[in-house]
Amino acid sequence: MEDSLLAARIEDALRLSDARYYPYFVGFLDERQAALARGQALQAGFSNYLLWGGYEGAQRVFFGAFPEGWQPETESFPFAALYITFRREDVLTHRDFLGTLMAQGIGRDAIGDIVVGEGRCVLFAKEELAPYITAQISKVGGAGIAFSEQPFSLPSGRGFEEKSGTVASARLDCVLSALTGLSREKCACRIASGAVSMNYEPVVSVSGKISDGEVLSVRGYEKYIVYRLGPLTKKGRLRLTARKYR
Numbered sequence: 001m002e003d004s005l006l007a008a009r010i011e012d013a014l015r016l017s018d019a020r021y022y023p024y025f026v027g028f029l030d031e032r033q034a035a036l037a038r039g040q041a042l043q044a045g046f047s048n049y050l051l052w053g054g055y056e057g058a059q060r061v062f063f064g065a066f067p068e069g070w071q072p073e074t075e076s077f078p079f080a081a082l083y084i085t086f087r088r089e090d091v092l093t094h095r096d097f098l099g100t101l102m103a104q105g106i107g108r109d110a111i112g113d114i115v116v117g118e119g120r121c122v123l124f125a126k127e128e129l130a131p132y133i134t135a136q137i138s139k140v141g142g143a144g145i146a147f148s149e150q151p152f153s154l155p156s157g158r159g160f161e162e163k164s165g166t167v168a169s170a171r172l173d174c175v176l177s178a179l180t181g182l183s184r185e186k187c188a189c190r191i192a193s194g195a196v197s198m199n200y201e202p203v204v205s206v207s208g209k210i211s212d213g214e215v216l217s218v219r220g221y222e223k224y225i226v227y228r229l230g231p232l233t234k235k236g237r238l239r240l241t242a243r244k245y246r
Contacts, residue, residue, distance in 0.1 A: 003036065010037050010063060014046045017065040023076050027062030028053070028112045028126070032200035035215065037063040039199070052077050053112050054124045055154055057245065060112040079112060080130040081122055083148040086140070088119040096141035097121060104136055117155020121145075161244045163224070166237040170229050172198070173206040176216065178240055179224050195219040 006026070013024035029037060034051050041049045046065065050072035053061035062079060066072045086092060097114045112124030125133055134147045167174045176187040176196065188206045190196055196203055197217040198210075210216075216224045228241040 006033055006036060007040060010040050010065075011044075013063065013065040014041060014044055014049075017048075017067050021067045021070075023064055023066045023070065023072075025062050025064050025078055027077075027079070028060045028109055028124075029063060031059055031215070034061050034063065035199040035201075038213075041065070048072065050074070054079065054081055054122075055113075058113050058124075060124070062112075078127045079124055080127050081124055081151065082130060082133060083151055084121040084123060084140075084145050085148050086119055086121070086143055086145045090141070090143035092116060092121070092141050092143060092145075097123060100137060100140045101133070104133075106133070115154050120152065120155055122152075122154050163240075163242045163244050165240050166233055166235075167229075167240050168237055170209045170211070170238060171206065172196070172203065172208040172210055172216075175210045175226065175229075175240065176218065179216065179242060179244065180218060190218060 006029075009026045013026050016022075017024045026037065029051075038049075038051065041047070041063075048066045048068060048070065050064045050066065051061045052064065052074050053059070062077050064072060064077055094114050094116050097116065098108075098111070101111055102108070106125075106129060110126045110129055114124075115122045123133075138144065163179060165178050167178050172191060173184045173187045176182070176191070177184045180187065182190075191204060191206050194202050194204060195218060198208065199215050200217070210226055210229060212226060212228050214226045216226065223245045224242050225245075226240070226242045229238050232238060
């Protein structure tokens, strides 16, 4: 989805949700698109929105704009979780499932996360496509699959690690150093080389300020989201609370 088209769809969702007093949704969005949607909503002074992909930490999400006074609910989002089982000896991957879906003419923006484990998979898809997928797909990567009517927990393999500490300031190099364990000098080199992204856009200024909710990616390391910077400790340092995605 081009940025201009995405911006227009987000603008429509924000406007219509208030005008018609009903939630409006845009998705699925990748992480960069989700960051753009979040920024556009905040710039418009719209705070009653939710990004949701079926579970906490999902990489592909829907943007939901809710009218003022309407509590955002994850159950409102128009996508379905499809639970799939297969033989444990059939080693299937995310690529196998995605390739099968696309071979059926299903676009990438219609599919959310595909979480694959040993003998099972959870696939998120737009609600209107769920019946087609369950009716048309019986094999993935040459292996037989079955859709389960009984939900099960997400396969393991995706998770996060809580990180906390203190930093001297909210500068990018300071925060990265605390998150990665690298020295500030090494962090500065990585920033200057273009290996660091903030909210999925490259950043080259070591002195850029980090705010709550910023997503930081470091090539060769993991992705982090900064949940909170502050308050100050008695020694004048900022408390840092973040999450490292595995």
